[in-house]
Amino acid sequence: MSLVDPPSKTTAIMKNPIKLLFLTLLVLASSLQVMAQTTQDEKPVYRISGRIIDKSSSEPVAYAAVALLDAESKQSIAGAVADLNGAFFITGFKNGEFVLQTSFLGFKTSISQVIKVTAGNTNITIGDLVLVEDAVDLQEVTVQGQRSLIEERVDRTIYNAENDKTTMGGDASDVLRRVPMLSVDLDGNVSMRGSTNILVLIDGKQSAIVASNIADALKQIPAEEIKSVEVITSPSAKYDAEGTGGVINIITKKNNLQGASLNINTSAGLRGSNLGLNASLKKGKMGFTLGGFGRSGYNILGSFENQQTLSNPDGTALQINQSADTKSNMLFGRYNFGWDYEINKYNFMTASVSLGVRNMNSKQNDLLTETFFEEELINSLLRNVEVKDLSNNIDVNYNYTKTFEKAQKEFSISGLYSKNNRTNDFVNSLFTESFDDVLRRVKNENGAINQEFTIQLDYVTPLGNNNKQILEYGAKNIMRSAVSEFAYFNAEGPNGPFVESNDVTFSNEFSYDQNVTAGYLSYTLGFLDNYTIKTGLRYEYTNIDADFKNSELPAEIPSYGLFVPSVNLSRKLTNGNMVKAAYNRRVQRPSLQFLNPNINAANPQQISQGNPLLDPELTDNYEVSYSTFIKGSSINLTSFFRNTTGSIQPVRTIQDDDIIFTSYENIGNERAVGMSLSTNINISGKFSLNGGLDGYFAMLDNGLEDPQFAAYNEGFVFSGRLFGNYTLPKDWQVQAFTFARGRQVQLQGSQGGFRVYGLNLNKQFNDKKGSIGFGAENFLATEFKIKNELMTPSIMQQSTNTLRNMNFKINFSYRIGKLSVGGPPKKKRGVTNEDLKEGGEGNGAGAAISN
Structure with missing residues (x-):
């Protein structure tokens, strides 16, 4: 044309995008409802959930690792990583007897009591798991499990770049090409869902170089120094009104x-x-x-x-x-x-x-x-x-x-x-x-x-x-x-x-x-x-x-x-x-x-x-x-x-x-x-x-x-x-x-x-x-x-x-x-x-x- x-x-x-969006969401909602109903009708939900807290402060321990182990062989069956509020849930297991092994850098590894999962007890809430601080040498601390590469939160999607070694020797633009909903062209220009009008922060801050030229700023940040990237498609009132496409927050190590x-x-x-x-x-x-x-x-x-x-x-x-x-x-x-x-x-x-x-x-x-x-x-x-x-x-x-x-x-x-x-x-x-x-x-x-x-x-x-x-x-x-x-x-x-x-x-x-x-x-x-x-x-x-x-x-x-x-x-x-x-x-x-x-x-x-x-x-x-x-x-x-x-x-x-x-x-x-x-x-x-x-x-x-x-x-x-x-x-x-x-x-x-x-x-x-x-x-x-x-x-x-x-x-x-x-x-x-x-x-x- x-x-x-x-x-x-x-x-x-x-030409009527509101109608198109409504139809799209209607089809999406119907499909998801059928998906959810089918899943529930076919088999019960196997799920263990809880929260991890620090014994000394009663504060949640964000990103702590939880491994589900067979109670007898101690073989790892499944695992999860806690969110910012210390909450976690584990799926992907069947009937049996298990224990939860909880660990995080700077805390003693904790083993729970035996958890029995039966056909009549598949959705289990265990409450709080307590971790005790352990200030020992770093070489003696063992962290079990690995954070997922992609995490979903209520208001954002998080890409844990530290788990990606293919970006070694590269810069931030190489990392952002791996992040959901983002596109980076060969000149380093970033877009979110097709919009280049985005806000890029570094550890929650923006410098003059980022404010005027994102592509150039990204070339100065080494990929090895990036811990994670947060994609915020619907920023709250706390964030500046700028950035019609959304907000990208690059978290350094x-x-x-x-x-x-x-x-x-x-x-x-x-x-x-x-x-x-x-x-x-x-x-x-x-x-x-x-x-x-x-x-x-x-x-x-x-x-x-x-x-x-x-x-x-x-x-x-x-x-x-x-x-x-x-x-x-x-x-x-x-x-x-x-x-x-x-x-x-x-x-x-x-x-x-x-x-x-x-x-x-x-x-x-x-x-x-x-x-x-x-x-x-x-x-x-x-x-x-x-x-x-x-x-x-x-x-x-x-x-x-x-x-x-x-x-x-x-x-x-x-x-x-x-x-x-x-x-x-x-x-x-x-x-x-x-x-x-x-x-x-x-x-x-x-x-x-x-x-x-x-x-x-x-x-x-x-x-x-x-x-x-x-x-x-x-x-x-x-x-x-x-x-x-x-x-x-x-x-x-x-x-x-x-x-x-x-x-x-x-x-x-x-x-x-x-x-x-x-x-x-x-x-x-x-x-x-x-x-x-x-x-x-x-x-x-x-x-x-x-x-x-x-x-x-x-x-x-x-x-x-x-x-x-x-x-x-x-x-x-x-x-x-x-x-x-x-x-x-x-x-x-x-x-x-x-x-x-x-x-x-x-x-x-x-x-x-x-x-x-x-x-x-x-x-x-x-x-x-x-x-x-x-x-x-x-x-x-x-x-x-x-x-x-x-x-x-x-x-x-x-x-x-x-x-x-x-x-x-x-x-x-x-x-x-x-x-x-x-x-x-x-x-x-x-x-x-x-x-x-x-x-x-x-x-x-x-x-x-x-x-x-x-x-x-x-x-x-x-x-x-x-x-x-x-x-x-x-x-x-x-x-x-x-x-x-x-x-x-x-x-x-x-x-x-x-x-x-x-x-x-x-x-x-x-x-x-x-x-x-x-x-x-x-x-x-x-x-x-x-x-x-x-x-x-x-x-x-x-x-x-x-x-x-x-x-x-x-x-x-x-x-x-x-x-x-x-x-x-x-x-x-x-x-x-x-x-x-x-x-x-x-x-x-x-x-x-x-x-």
């Missing part, structure tokens, strides 16, 4: 161990290498951590081809063909110094300083541009392009937490200062007609500074004596300041001096100040034994001040206030299954990549410029999900609908000299309805699989009536992933992973699909102090191609990007030092900024104000 044609009758239902240790991990491969160091020192109530990670990328070769047809009003057309070889080198680093101090039983402080660096140099060699009119070659140009994208950032965090004798009651105050410096320059060299010498050169310099200061207060208190009601409220203020200084220079020949342009459109300084003040109230209620509702309301007021230093260009942006409601409802079923429903409204402010007025003309045939006058997007989200457990395996099925108004979309026009110019406007309407399926299958104690399928139907409309610019597009988008883990004898382990995404629908065309896969073999030695392994990535093909399309009434463009990313690597890690356990970890809070639309298209505002 043409991108400008109205939708056909066959898509009438898709932390410890409360006593003593001193040093861990070294490294890998070397054909396309990249890394070296990481982590040290910790904990004495009594005070602890220090020092971590560093550096990663280099090299031999990253590729090519691209681009064919575009520009239609003229008289019916004639120009065809422009471009091709080039590409080469990239990169260096990333991230370093952190942390401090924590336990003042007393109820008061706790943490502080940290993080430094990061990201340098990327890329080239387009022999960029050939050929222009044809009616199949006759009328022009041929040859260029070389060099791009330098350099940045560094610093984050300073402080957090104070006060707990109370009453469980779950807590007050915290957090502060964050973040600064990011970025340089984004390019030099474009045009050759003579004979392609022998450089005729002239064009240089663009774009230096930027982005700063944030945030202060946040949170208070949580249970109501009543049964802990079925929880009240949360708090306030927050974010002050952002960004400056982008940009200039264009021209030079004659290969060595002539550069002369700056006097045009204020090309050489100017743009400042952008944003102040967001927010307050929220959230209420959680457990009722009718199995129901929980969490509802809340958040209000945010945004004040913006923008200015051009060297001109009177318009930059007046009105202030605005927003009310953001949210509702989450869940029901636990009798067999351990769960049904959830949620609604929330979200807002997406444009990030500085969309606002930056610097003109990006690295490719002179396709230039782009940000729009500093953009308004935020508004999105309503609806979802229903069902989780079930069958013989120790988990399955989650979710249906969702998303409607976005004021969507920021590119506007493309043809300028003189047949140049495609791209800017951005709030002219779009996006709707998506879809489903996702994820499963975690424990085939045996040594072999496990987890995977998922995600699919949605996207409907995009820019709302314009002028046939020259009007656009409408729709279609299905699918993605899938599969991960396998097998434990071999003598501390060997093999893991494999694959991810694929099909063609992605865009407003004016589509982006081609792609796939990635990897295999890792790992061996532990010296009492598991060290490990060495071999990994291979995309080893079945030397290269693969991604084909993209752009279609408007006057522009038809087809491009092909070729990437050579086969990689073989050797991984090594070793731990030096002796640690002992100091007790259960303290709960830590922190700043959570969640509010900037990310990304932009490949030829969008590529020179962002901040990284």
Whole structure:
């Protein structure tokens, strides 16, 4: 179907997404009811449930491991891991006599009394299991069982990345490709259920680098330092209203161990290498951590081809063909110094300083541009392009937490200062007609500074004596300041001096100040034994001040206030299954990549410029999900609908000299309805699989009536992933992973699909102090191609990007030092900024104000 044609009758239902969602949920509910009824009719439910608590404090022990053992042979039959409230349940067994073995790092292993399971006693609740602290050397502690790779909670899905060894030597983008409901393209751009408007937090905090460019920030986080990833599709009022697609919280590895240790991990491969160091020192109530990670990328070769047809009003057309070889080198680093101090039983402080660096140099060699009119070659140009994208950032965090004798009651105050410096320059060299010498050169310099200061207060208190009601409220203020200084220079020949342009459109300084003040109230209620509702309301007021230093260009942006409601409802079923429903409204402010007025003309045939006058997007989200457990395996099925108004979309026009110019406007309407399926299958104690399928139907409309610019597009988008883990004898382990995404629908065309896969073999030695392994990535093909399309009434463009990313690597890690356990970890809070639309298209505002 043409991108400008109205939708056909066959898509009438898709044009009514509420009806489609209702029909989808009706079919889903009917299917699940039949499934549940069939399961109950065929056989009784075998289930053992309980709760694990700390004897000294009576607090729940989160993530403790529970193994169901045969009472006589002590052979492991099944197992489970406790949730945040210490609750667990075990399925996947039959009649017999069993004992429960409970263990957790820092506690003595506990064995229960014999449990008799008979045909008349299959659903057993055992109450509380008590663990006693045991501060012994770490080498003497044995932890039984392994946390599931995928966990489902009331309001989120958790991916336990520490159990996945295929990401060794990689970064956070490699980890996120394995997470349900997420998709990460080859440039590191993240989307959730097809939406790139998401909030990414690191340990509940967001720095300036994450706020303005997620893809770049993910490259600085080593995969080995990630403990888990939380996907929150329906955030409560506590979270910032930003991120229409949802919230991703990356949890890094932390410890409360006593003593001193040093861990070294490294890998070397054909396309990249890394070296990481982590040290910790904990004495009594005070602890220090020092971590560093550096990663280099090299031999990253590729090519691209681009064919575009520009239609003229008289019916004639120009065809422009471009091709080039590409080469990239990169260096990333991230370093952190942390401090924590336990003042007393109820008061706790943490502080940290993080430094990061990201340098990327890329080239387009022999960029050939050929222009044809009616199949006759009328022009041929040859260029070389060099791009330098350099940045560094610093984050300073402080957090104070006060707990109370009453469980779950807590007050915290957090502060964050973040600064990011970025340089984004390019030099474009045009050759003579004979392609022998450089005729002239064009240089663009774009230096930027982005700063944030945030202060946040949170208070949580249970109501009543049964802990079925929880009240949360708090306030927050974010002050952002960004400056982008940009200039264009021209030079004659290969060595002539550069002369700056006097045009204020090309050489100017743009400042952008944003102040967001927010307050929220959230209420959680457990009722009718199995129901929980969490509802809340958040209000945010945004004040913006923008200015051009060297001109009177318009930059007046009105202030605005927003009310953001949210509702989450869940029901636990009798067999351990769960049904959830949620609604929330979200807002997406444009990030500085969309606002930056610097003109990006690295490719002179396709230039782009940000729009500093953009308004935020508004999105309503609806979802229903069902989780079930069958013989120790988990399955989650979710249906969702998303409607976005004021969507920021590119506007493309043809300028003189047949140049495609791209800017951005709030002219779009996006709707998506879809489903996702994820499963975690424990085939045996040594072999496990987890995977998922995600699919949605996207409907995009820019709302314009002028046939020259009007656009409408729709279609299905699918993605899938599969991960396998097998434990071999003598501390060997093999893991494999694959991810694929099909063609992605865009407003004016589509982006081609792609796939990635990897295999890792790992061996532990010296009492598991060290490990060495071999990994291979995309080893079945030397290269693969991604084909993209752009279609408007006057522009038809087809491009092909070729990437050579086969990689073989050797991984090594070793731990030096002796640690002992100091007790259960303290709960830590922190700043959570969640509010900037990310990304932009490949030829969008590529020179962002901040990284």
